[in-house]
Amino acid sequence: ENLSAFLYRKRDKPPRCDIVLENRPIHEPGDKEVLLQMHSVGICGSDVHMWMDAHIGDYAIKNPVVSGHEAAGKVLKCGKNVTHLKAGDKVAIDPFYPLSTDEYCKTGRYNLCNHYYFCSCPPDHGTLSRFYTHQADYCYRLPNSLSYEEGALIEPLSVAIHACRRAKVTLGHMVLICGAGPIGLLSLLVAKAMGASQVIITDLNQNRLHLAATLGADHVINVEQNKSPQETAMHIEQLLGGMPDRTIECTGAESALQTGIYATISGGCLALVGLGADTANVPLVNAAVREVDIVGVMRYCNTYPTAIQMLASGQINVKPLVTHRFPLEKAEEAFHVAKAGEGIKVMIKCDPNDQNP
Ligand code: NAD
Ligand code: ZN
Numbered sequence: 001e002n003l004s005a006f007l008y009r010k011r012d013k014p015p016r017c018d019i020v021l022e023n024r025p026i027h028e029p030g031d032k033e034v035l036l037q038m039h040s041v042g043i044c045g046s047d048v049h050m051w052m053d054a055h056i057g058d059y060a061i062k063n064p065v066v067s068g069h070e071a072a073g074k075v076l077k078c079g080k081n082v083t084h085l086k087a088g089d090k091v092a093i094d095p096f097y098p099l100s101t102d103e104y105c106k107t108g109r110y111n112l113c114n115h116y117y118f119c120s121c122p123p124d125h126g127t128l129s130r131f132y133t134h135q136a137d138y139c140y141r142l143p144n145s146l147s148y149e150e151g152a153l154i155e156p157l158s159v160a161i162h163a164c165r166r167a168k169v170t171l172g173h174m175v176l177i178c179g180a181g182p183i184g185l186l187s188l189l190v191a192k193a194m195g196a197s198q199v200i201i202t203d204l205n206q207n208r209l210h211l212a213a214t215l216g217a218d219h220v221i222n223v224e225q226n227k228s229p230q231e232t233a234m235h236i237e238q239l240l241g242g243m244p245d246r247t248i249e250c251t252g253a254e255s256a257l258q259t260g261i262y263a264t265i266s267g268g269c270l271a272l273v274g275l276g277a278d279t280a281n282v283p284l285v286n287a288a289v290r291e292v293d294i295v296g297v298m299r300y301c302n303t304y305p306t307a308i309q310m311l312a313s314g315q316i317n318v319k320p321l322v323t324h325r326f327p328l329e330k331a332e333e334a335f336h337v338a339k340a341g342e343g344i345k346v347m348i349k350c351d352p353n354d355q356n357p
Pocket of ligand 2: 046069
């Protein structure tokens with residue numbers, strides 16, 4: 001029995017999909033694949049988005065697709081060409097892998113490859129199942145000291161690592177993070193680990209700001225209390241005692257993009273992680289004449305080994321981000337909680353015999 005949480009396109013207004021629990025066949029692993037017993041799968045904002053809208057950008061649900069891409073599980077069986085894993089290994093799944101070896105892949109930027117598999121992005125099935133097969137080269141063994149949930153959190157942690165690398169965060173930097181959702185909070189942890197001297201984080205949600213403070217944010221700002229992006233930028237400068245060297249934008253909101261540009265120091269860098277409307281009205285000339293570099297962030301590449309080392313050494317602790325847990329049978333309830341945004345990370349537990357972290 002391979003119980004799996006599918007999204008079925010059902011109607012023309014949100015939620016456009018139903019979350020349907022159905023058994024699907026357990027696939028034999030191919031030569032380069034492993035069969036995994038899934039343990040923990042985090043719900044990402046994009047999973048909720050897909051449930052509500054039945055599409056993300058050009059990727060639309062036509063046939064039912066299994067949801068979930070922040071995942072960790074246990075190896076049950078290895079294909080015959082798999083040498084680096086064995087049955088019983090605990091692994092984190094990198095849900096994204098290129099299907100070609102184009103120039104981006106050759107230079108190590110495989111996240112830019114146009115021909116890829118991405119768990120839960122239609123038509124590619126995701127990980128919200130009891131059992132799932134994946135490319136072995138994109139399964140990373142976890143030390144026993146790490147939990148499956150920490151393994152599942154490596155996916156969003158990877159986004160944060162890639163964002164801080166793209167922004168070139170380094171020793172002594174003052175960093176502004178817009179948005180205290182999972183990605184913003186993980187960026188806070190990564191920026192601190194990379195040597196940031198002060199991190200300031202913004203949000204509209206006081207509970208999330210509160211958590212940010214307990215996770216080590218030096219300053220938090222509830223932007224509701226501020227009027228214009230320029231005023232918010234000045235407030236940020238006052239609190240830090242200077243303008244931030246780096247800004248990691250993790251909301252996609254137009255006002256936060258504007259604040260990000262105004263706030264960042266001349267010669268600094270603004271990394272765009274948040275994905276909002278296709279176009280936004282932003283003060284580009286302000287960025288141009290002050291040489292504020294604006295860099296894009298597309299998921300991540302080459303982050304899993306780094307993330308595992310950071311977690312295993314205790315330099316980053318992601319455990320406080322998990323606020324809710326549901327068994328796979330209650331996937332729909334879990335999605336409702338994730339959508340309400342009351343917690344931070346909602347985990348779905350796929351192993352009926354082990355619902356531990
Ligand atoms: P989230 O929705 O949980 O968090 C966003 C937070 O921003 C919320 O807490 C919200 O209250 C806050 N916010 C909204 N408007 C704001 C404003 N004007 N100022 C300050 N805060 C504001 O989402 P998340 O899972 O943390 O992801 C953050 C963003 O990153 C999303 O836009 C997501 O699509 C994007 N993302 C991008 C990539 C990538 O590869 N570029 C990968 C993952 C996620
Ligand atoms: Zn995601």
